[in-house]
Amino acid sequence: IYADNYNPNASDDDGSCSYSQTMSLHDGANLKSFYVLPEDTSVDNVLEGACTNISGVIGEGVAASNLGVGTENCTWVGSLSNISRTSGYWINSLGYQSFETAGDITDPETVYTLHNGANLISFPYPNEVEISPAIPGFVEEHFTGIIGEGVAASQITLYQWVGSLTNLQGGDGYWALIDTPDNSDISFSF
Numbered sequence: 001i002y003a004d005n006y007n008p009n010a011s012d013d014d015g016s017c018s019y020s021q022t023m024s025l026h027d028g029a030n031l032k033s034f035y036v037l038p039e040d041t042s043v044d045n046v047l048e049g050a051c052t053n054i055s056g057v058i059g060e061g062v063a064a065s066n067l068g069v070g071t072e073n074c075t076w077v078g079s080l081s082n083i084s085r086t087s088g089y090w091i092n093s094l095g096y097q098s099f100e101t102a103g104d105i106t107d108p109e110t111v112y113t114l115h116n117g118a119n120l121i122s123f124p125y126p127n128e129v130e131i132s133p134a135i136p137g138f139v140e141e142h143f144t145g146i147i148g149e150g151v152a153a154s155q156i157t158l159y160q161w162v163g164s165l166t167n168l169q170g171g172d173g174y175w176a177l178i179d180t181p182d183n184s185d186i187s188f189s190f
Helices: none
Strands: 019-025 028-033 054-059 062-066 076-078 088-093 097-105 112-114 117-121 128-130 143-147 152-157 160-163 167-169 174-178 186-188
Touching: 019 028, 088 117, 112 117
Parallel strands: none
Antiparallel strands: 019 097, 028 088, 054 062, 054 088, 062 076, 112 186, 117 174, 128 167, 143 152, 143 174, 152 160
């Protein structure tokens, strides 16, 4: 992915690169994530372009409801106040729509810390990658399954995945099912 202001003749990155992510939503619940976020990650700011038709956002253990749905006066209430780069979200849309976020792209070295059980996570790249190559080998043994919106995969033996989910896609959210023998957390970067 190139920055919106990509200059192929530049010899140094001056830190001014700006990226964008287009999010397409269908009517109902959409399992999504953000690999591009602005500096202000508040729900109000990130969803500003589409909030009139979004009734709520649910993350792992947090949620926000839009009291102004259907109007130009969006008012978010609930325990979810900021969008995280490492989290997935169920976004409830009242119809088909697209909106854009602009800002910094997620650093490939972003660390994910997952607990034993189900974790609602993002995938930090703008394109898609096969499951096994996407997950670092030293933690893949702790993944028992991954569930996306309408798709899923199970790891039947180490590095062998079966199911309707074959690739992780940037912009989609996933339930990562983790099993560690001592119930400990695992940390890694995709």
